[in-house]
Amino acid sequence: MAEFASTAPETETLTVMGGGLVGSLLALYLAQHGHSVEMFERRPDIRRAGPVEARSINLALSDRGWRALEGVGIAESVRDVAVAMHGRIMHSVQGQLTYQPYGQEGQSIYSVSRAGLNRRMLDLVEQNPRIRVAFNQQCQRVDLRQQTMDVLDTELNQSRTVSFRRLFGVDGAYSAVRAALQRTDRFNYSQHYLDYGYKELTIAAAPGGSWALEKHALHIWPRGQYMMIALPNLDGSFNCTLFFPFEGPASFAALQTPAQVRAFFEQEFPDAVPLMPELETEFFDNPTSSLVTVRCYPWTYHDDVLLLGDAAHAIVPFYGQGMNAGFEDCTVLHELLARHGHDWNAIFQEFQQVRKPNADAMADLAVYNFEEMRDRVADPRFLLQKKIESKISAQYPSKWLPLYSQVTFSHLPYAEAWANGQQQEQIMQRLMPHIQSEEDYQRPEVQALVAAEMERR
Numbered sequence: 001m002a003e004f005a006s007t008a009p010e011t012e013t014l015t016v017m018g019g020g021l022v023g024s025l026l027a028l029y030l031a032q033h034g035h036s037v038e039m040f041e042r043r044p045d046i047r048r049a050g051p052v053e054a055r056s057i058n059l060a061l062s063d064r065g066w067r068a069l070e071g072v073g074i075a076e077s078v079r080d081v082a083v084a085m086h087g088r089i090m091h092s093v094q095g096q097l098t099y100q101p102y103g104q105e106g107q108s109i110y111s112v113s114r115a116g117l118n119r120r121m122l123d124l125v126e127q128n129p130r131i132r133v134a135f136n137q138q139c140q141r142v143d144l145r146q147q148t149m150d151v152l153d154t155e156l157n158q159s160r161t162v163s164f165r166r167l168f169g170v171d172g173a174y175s176a177v178r179a180a181l182q183r184t185d186r187f188n189y190s191q192h193y194l195d196y197g198y199k200e201l202t203i204a205a206a207p208g209g210s211w212a213l214e215k216h217a218l219h220i221w222p223r224g225q226y227m228m229i230a231l232p233n234l235d236g237s238f239n240c241t242l243f244f245p246f247e248g249p250a251s252f253a254a255l256q257t258p259a260q261v262r263a264f265f266e267q268e269f270p271d272a273v274p275l276m277p278e279l280e281t282e283f284f285d286n287p288t289s290s291l292v293t294v295r296c297y298p299w300t301y302h303d304d305v306l307l308l309g310d311a312a313h314a315i316v317p318f319y320g321q322g323m324n325a326g327f328e329d330c331t332v333l334h335e336l337l338a339r340h341g342h343d344w345n346a347i348f349q350e351f352q353q354v355r356k357p358n359a360d361a362m363a364d365l366a367v368y369n370f371e372e373m374r375d376r377v378a379d380p381r382f383l384l385q386k387k388i389e390s391k392i393s394a395q396y397p398s399k400w401l402p403l404y405s406q407v408t409f410s411h412l413p414y415a416e417a418w419a420n421g422q423q424q425e426q427i428m429q430r431l432m433p434h435i436q437s438e439e440d441y442q443r444p445e446v447q448a449l450v451a452a453e454m455e456r457r
């Protein structure tokens with residue numbers, strides 16, 4: 001454990017509960033503003049412990065996340081170990097491949113190892129003399145009035161009471177800090193589980209450590225009511241995730257034996273099966289996990305407690321934006337700290353007012369992208385629509401940025417992106433009946449319709 005550095009009188013010791021991706025980044029930002037930070041993490045130090053069970057092996061990192069990492073000086077070192085994914089490759093049952101670029105030439109999302117990223121951030125945290133971090137410390141209860149919390153040392157199995165002055169709850173989707181806020185007056189809370197679960201599987205590296213599928217893409221096997229996806233790793237393997245109903249004819253409940261799993265995969269994902277040597281073992285050894293959206297408000301208790309990251313807004317993973325949104329929380333807080341100094345009330349209030357509508361929009365976008373990925377991407381009309389949208393964007397760059405680019409490659413507030421995207425969809429509903437091929441876009445009648453639509457924007 002690092003000792004506290006001496007601090008300027010106007011700074012104070014801040015408590016960060018949760019040393020995951022967002023908690024570590026938050027601690028670094030708070031320290032940058034001159035504060036001393038004590039960070040508690042329930043798990044052992046992943047740099048010293050063996051492999052720790054985690055929700056996903058790799059994550060898609062995009063522009064909002066990169067900006068936040070740049071602010072603490074680790075973007076370049078993360079980029080060195082990230083795999084660029086330029087677009088989606090869709091695999092049909094017949095083994096045909098179609099491609100959809102994510103953005104303009106040179107724009108990509110990046111597959112990064114969750115554990116690798118977390119390790120890098122913990123290294124920075126530990127090197128920072130203003131931050132003291134304690135592992136194996138589980139928050140069990142927060143007493144908001146007394147400003148204390150019960151923390152269990154999971155190694156010693158001993159509980160103690162710890163005082164705090166200002167507490168940042170970054171303890172994930174099942175936050176213990178949020179649980180305390182839930183018992184306060186006029187606190188709104190909802191959680192919504194999808195009828196789908198997910199299971200992580202592996203496409204093995206090809207001989208020599210190369211990639212058995214195109215490396216620079218996110219692969220999707222869209223099957224209407226369900227899908228499998230694969231993100232590349234540095235070692236030649238891909239981390240696959242099957243998003244699948246819990247119950248029904250094609251569901252986790254229906255696949256009870258290794259023979260049933262193999263038969264189902266051979267029928268539905270025939271080109272992937274030969275690349276998945278551990279399929280049956282992984283299917284039964286790896287957990288089936290659930291998918292939840294958590295919305296709550298306020299994210300504060302006076303100027304004493306603030307929720308950030310998944311603790312404030314857990315979303316389903318289909319846009320690859322949960323971590324990016326949590327990292328963007330840190331960027332926004334950093335700007336507010338710079339603007340409001342030590343006026344914590346102003347910082348907390350403005351933070352939640354700015355971020356809540358954006359978190360809600362991102363939650364909706366994530367569900368929307370599930371339908372797109374599992375179903376619409378298999379429809380040639382949808383792919384044609386996306387090509388036409390990119391032509392409109394090239395012709396009218398100041399009036400049209402595709403929704404995916406607004407979310408992924410811009411820093412526009414999510415709520416604005418979502419509102420723009422819904423308007424764009426209405427325009428496309430009007431244009432697409434006049435368009436049967438890419439070439440149709442140049443027809444004078446179509447050009448006139450597009451011009452009229454742009455005129456109105």
Ligand SMILES: Cc1cc2nc3c(=O)[nH]c(=O)nc-3n(C[C@H](O)[C@H](O)[C@H](O)COP(=O)(O)OP(=O)(O)OC[C@H]3O[C@@H](n4cnc5c(N)ncnc54)[C@H](O)[C@@H]3O)c2cc1C
Binds near residue numbers: 317320
């Ligand atoms: C399958 C899947 C795929 C995903 N893919 C992507 C992606 O591609 N891109 C993306 O941007 N996002 C993705 N996400 C979302 C991303 O994982 C989360 O948004 C992100 O991890 C949130 O970070 P966090 O620090 O808020 O929470 P967490 O990462 O959950 O960290 C919380 C930390 O708090 C600790 N903790 C929990 N409870 C306590 C307690 N009581 N006391 C002390 N410590 C505690 C936990 O051990 C953990 O270390 C995905 C999520 C899932 C489930």
Ligand SMILES: NC(=O)C1=CN([C@@H]2O[C@H](COP(=O)(O)OP(=O)(O)OC[C@H]3O[C@@H](n4cnc5c(N)ncnc54)[C@H](OP(=O)(O)O)[C@@H]3O)[C@@H](O)[C@H]2O)C=CC1
Binds near residue numbers: 316
């Ligand atoms: N939005 C989503 O659909 C989901 C997002 N996530 C996010 O993924 C990231 C990584 O997750 P990871 O650290 O691996 O999480 P874990 O699965 O390891 O969960 C951590 C702890 O949360 C509690 N927990 C897990 N599932 C549930 C549940 N359904 N209901 C109540 N409590 C539960 C358990 O606590 P205990 O052992 O005390 O019971 C568990 O040990 C986190 O950001 C998390 O917030 C995770 C799951 C779903």
Ligand SMILES: Nc1ccccc1C(=O)C[C@H](N)C(=O)O
Binds near residue numbers: 109229
């Ligand atoms: N990381 C993920 C995890 C689960 C599900 C999807 C993703 C994605 O990143 C999807 C990507 N943004 C896409 O739209 O193709």
